[in-house]
Amino acid sequence: MFVKPFSRRRVAAVVTFGFLLAGCAKDAPQDTFDPAGPNAREIDSLQRPVFYIAGVVGLIVLGAVAYAIWKFKDRGQDIPEQSHGNPKLEILLTILPAIILAGIAVPTVSQVFSLDKKDNDCVINVTGQQWWWEYDYVKGSTCGGVEITESIVTVSELVIPADTPVLLRITSRDVIHSFWIPRLNGKRDAVPGRLHTLRMEADEPGIYTGQCTEFCGLSHARMRQAAVALTTADFQSWVTNQTADYTSPEAGTTAAIGETTFIAQCSRCHQVDGLVDGAGNPVLAEPDRFVYSGAAPNLTNLMTRTAFAGWTFDLISDECRDRLWNESPETFGAAYLQGVWMYSAADATAPACFNETNLREWLLNAPAMKPMYTDPTKLAETGGKTRGMPALGLTQAQIDEIVAYLLERK
Amino acid sequence: MADIALHDHGAHVSSTGLSNNKLAMWLFLGSECLLFGGLISTYMLYRGRHGDGVGPAQLFDVPLTSVSSFVLLMSSLTMVLAVNSAKRKDDRNTNLWLVTTGLLGSLFVGAQVYEFTAFYNEGVGFTTSLFSSSFFTLTGFHGVHVSIGVIMLLAMVAIISRNKVAGDKAEAVEMIGLYWHFVDVVWVVIFTLVYLIPA
Amino acid sequence: MSTVTEHAEHEHIGHAEHEPHIPSDMYFIKVALILAGLTALETSTYWIDLGGFATPALIIMMTIKFFMIILIFMHLKFDNKLFSVMFYIGLGLALFVYCVALATFQFFD
Amino acid sequence: MAIIERPSVIPAAVGGAGATALATPSSSLGVFRRPVAATGWRSWVFTVDHKKIGIMYGVVSLFFFIVGGCEALLIRLQLAAPDNKVLGAGLYNEMFTMHATTMVFLFVMPMAAAFANYFLPLQVGARDVAFPRLNALSFWMFLFGGIFLNTSWFLGGAADGGWFMYSPNSSRLFSPSHGIDFWVLGLQIIGIASLVSSINLIVTVLNMRAPGMKLMNMPVFTWMVLVVQFLLLFALPVITVALFLLSFQRNFGAAFFDVDKGADPLLWQHLFWIFGHPEVYIIILPSFGIISEVLPTFARKPLFGYKFVVFSGAAIGFVGWGVWAHHMFASGLGPVSVAVFSVATMLIAIPTGVKICNWTLTLWGGKLWFTTAMMFAIGVIVLFTIGGLSGVTHAVAPADTQQTDTYHIVGHFHYVIVGGAVMGLFAGFYFWWPKVFGKLLNERLGKWNFWLMFFGVNLTFGPMHILGMQGQPRRMVVWPEKLTGEGFFNLHFWNQVATWGSFMIALGVLVFLINIIHTAKKAAPAPLDPWDARTLEWMTSSPPKAHNFDAIPTVHALDEFFHRKYEEVDTEHGARLVKVKSAEEVLAAEEARADAHIHLPSPSYWPIVLAFGLPIIAYGVIYNLLLSVVGAAIVLLGIFGWVLEPSVADDSDYDPPAGGSETKELSPVG
Ligand code: HEA
Ligand code: HEA
């Protein structure tokens, strides 16, 4: 699926010669014409006929214009009669569109209400901020038979049970964002001070990508998200893993040093649940002191995700990503649950799919990868708080340690 | 429709027989409806949003505002008398009523300044809350309109006294009158919606 | 619209500036007295508790005052219809648009 | 015959008969001599002539079109490849914000104003607009506002909030540069300019029609412009409120969009779109008017269903007020509001459909002459229909939740705007160029211009419908390699096509610019009536004299000029239309009964002085309120001088009247 630019361009060139190839090749993963859940399908079932109707009306008009151009061009005929119109014809041509539109309006209205159903057992709070999404699985919800006994906080990658409706309660901590997973449902804006709901359901296990679609400032283009649907059993394991107790790295390893570095450098903003300092006191992040929106991504289970920082940069290699995205619904869950260890479960010490470069680059200088407001001279308005993650001036050694530590957050 | 005969009457002929200036003024007032409508709506939306701070119910001094509303209302009467005088070509009375109107208007603005200061002293400033921002913006806009009106009235008096009116004098007075009444009418609405109807 | 203007033209040919129907000063004073009375009534709601009745009563009085000033002080009643048309389009649009907008804040969810 | 034109050469200088009459030239503020130059830069800067003002509007907006177009080309270059690096994120955001703002407020609207200014008085048979000095004021405010807005590029960065500037992203907190301040204040100035000119033009149309020109005899262009002025009149105050709220928030700390204090960000959205939707009809209706002139002329047959077209134009104007929330289907309005606005939006397709059908039926049975103007007009029918139909697909609210904020929408509105409004304006250029400049634009270059733009538009904006449905959101500085897909609908290919297309449009525009130069240098004077036209503006010389018509024509019918040239003649084959008079003959007949004395409003310093004060006030709001005081003083000076200056200078400044008191003024004040 993900071929190198050169060959893809060639494919594109060939494809232009006809629609023939369109059937075999794969369209973009955010194709709205390829719904993968009941909500999106319902919309699709309305959208398609509307497109067809519009197409037909368009063809009729264009046909009429083309015919008139051909038929009535100046061939030296007389000046035509100076007629001023034909009221009957005009009334007809007014009523006809009205009827067509009425035909579109009725299902539209009924669908507006049918898509607005809110009843649900599985509630997830979704909070947008510059420039990432936070998900908070509401304690006490039952998602596809799996009970959420402890609140789970994850970032950008929304994991849901397949074939089960979930209700997203969407809001924002700073500006307006918009949550959109094209293949599962339409958009809903995340408006600060308001709570909007959106139902989401995927038919089958798989990964469904999306994008923040309300302009939200500098890195709007790098605020993405994905929904990952898992079978109930897989979802159960995911939940179990997310709520599992924290395990410190084995003493003496680089990762163990990384834990201290992390506490020193990162935990003022980032929370790792269960992390305790040398004295055994829980390490609690205080992002509200440093970050304008008051939150930074929770890193407890970073390595269970496939991409980070607004789901923009991969945590897994291109090759693994292609394989994962093309995994069949049956095998998808198993692969996904391994996180960056995907496809190499045999050797638990070698995360075959882990894409270190992105993460290292990020730790070295995050704003260089993703434009963010971290320039101290421009932070007067927010009282010194950043919008995004600043460059921390870490040494290569520190980065090594932190990466080793983070690799165990799985 | 306008025919040739109409043109024989000489100057100031228009297809509708109406004065350009008056038509323009009414158009402008129609447009002002949407301006004040927007400000009033903003206030209506935000009037309850003052957090723990002071809200309209605690803040407003209705008796005082009633008096100033009354003053503004009466200035409409004096304005209309000025217009009538101008139509009778009675410069003396025109000026008299214009000055009176201007004074009543100034009184109103004065009361508003007093009111704003009092509110400010009670800790309700322009930036305090949504309620206060939208209140001051709405009433401030109205106050600015009144002030502009006062300036126009006094300028008119000066121009009439020096006999420098370009064009039709009675019409010029009438135009200011239209503006003035409109500003009054806006206050009628504001007074009721903002001050009298309990938030 | 065209009929309105046409009508106007015949009525006003040549002497557009002098409407014959301008009422006397006395008439305006009477109107002002009524307005003053209404204002007094309005203000009284501040002291007399009308309960749920207050708001509609106030709105009605406001509307009456509004139109008295528009129609009489501003001569809209006596003047050419075209002026009314121009103004009422604005007024009507403002009412419609803003009421709908405010309503959407009530109806959401 | 002593036709007193606008200040021509001062008689004293010429000497001769009337020279002695020049006693005391009227002065402004008792100090300056009133401007009276008829040539040189002064004759432009102080002019109140609607035609000169129209031309200045045109030149300035054409300039801004190129500015906005170059911004668009930069956008397209950045999007030509995945993860491209032509523009940085910040600059990209400024680019599309300013592209849209420039195109909408500094190109399409003022270009429509250019046409309206120039042709409205001519089409209704007037000698100028109702308030000539206000007209000049509008132009200068627009120009200074536009310059002010664009100086932000050099003063710390332009606005970066997107053209609808949603709150709270537009707060100081989230956009600390002064860009948005410039944007707010600049639009405020431009808004006042449009408001003033809307009042001016409405009064002109209602009050200054030639004898016999009933409302239902007015050319459709005049009608559509009239509707547009009403839309402006009532829509601008709404954005004015919104802009005031925003600038009070940004500059004086008001709380309007401060969510922490309980603000509702949807307030801005409502205010913006209550203005914004009427605005899109403000953009399109002038062009509808233009092609309603062009199509009948070149089909040699009256507009089919004139009344229906006029009423549907007015209907669009009205219904356009009830649909604004279709831009907010995903904002969380709640199902009731969404359903209501969805249906209301569909309604608007009905009157628009009426127009499309009537234009097509105007072609039907005609004798079509495919000039460049005609081709652009037909291009509008085709392209606007495509854009309009995709508009209807957005109106289906559930579908719109998939489409909104994607390139599908970008495709829709560029089809209606570039394919509808801009192509319509080009039709106007080719159609009316000989009227304004007395020379015909080159038709060969014109055809190149048309085809390049026509294909360019389709190549640029057609693929965007695909891109949007493939999930490419708008306003993204980069689109990622990994979401490209590889099928027929892959993002990479179609983005490239769009970029190539945009350069094709640019080439078309370039041909147009070349055509202008070519025509100015080479072309011979155009014949008086090159298109065998139908309406009043052609019933005078090209370019028209300062006073437009020697004699105000008396109108008997729609398409007055045509009916003076053609008559039904009985032949053996039945009644036939025959040209009985040439345009020259019609004109000669009019000249023969020329008015004796025509007083035109005189040039004035004050419009430009007053307008100049406004950007200074605005700079003051941003940098130092003291500066605002200076600006306000200039404005006051302008008003003061204005009020004391009679709109028509003393006769003594010009050619003195030959005698008698019979003079015709255009306007006593204003
Ligand atoms: C010239 C400007 C112009 C015009 C004329 C229109 C015309 C229309 N627009 Fe468009 N629109 C814009 C400019 C314009 N628009 C802009 C700039 C935006 C985006 C703003 C932004 O977000 O930045 C926008 C966005 C926009 C949206 C919001 C999309 C979104 O952001 O989610 C919607 C939704 O309903 C919409 C609908 C329509 C409709 C129904 C019409 C109708 O008026 C179209 C009517 C015409 C036809 C339908 C074709 C001809 C008719 C027939 C041949 C008759 C038969 C037809 C039928 C039976 C269907 N438009
Ligand atoms: C009147 C309105 C108008 C017009 C005419 C245009 C014209 C064009 N627009 Fe614009 N556009 C908008 C209004 C308009 N647009 C709006 C409202 C937005 C939304 C912004 C937002 O999201 O906030 C937008 C957004 C927008 C985007 C989306 C940006 C994004 O979402 O990230 C794109 C991308 O392709 C684009 C492209 C173009 C192109 C290629 C043209 C072309 O048609 C331009 C063609 C013109 C030229 C190319 C100029 C000619 C130049 C020359 C001849 C060069 C020669 C000069 C010299 C040699 C000196 N526009």
Ligand code: CUA
């Ligand atoms: Cu968040 Cu765009």
Ligand SMILES: [Cu+2]
């Ligand atoms: Cu719209």
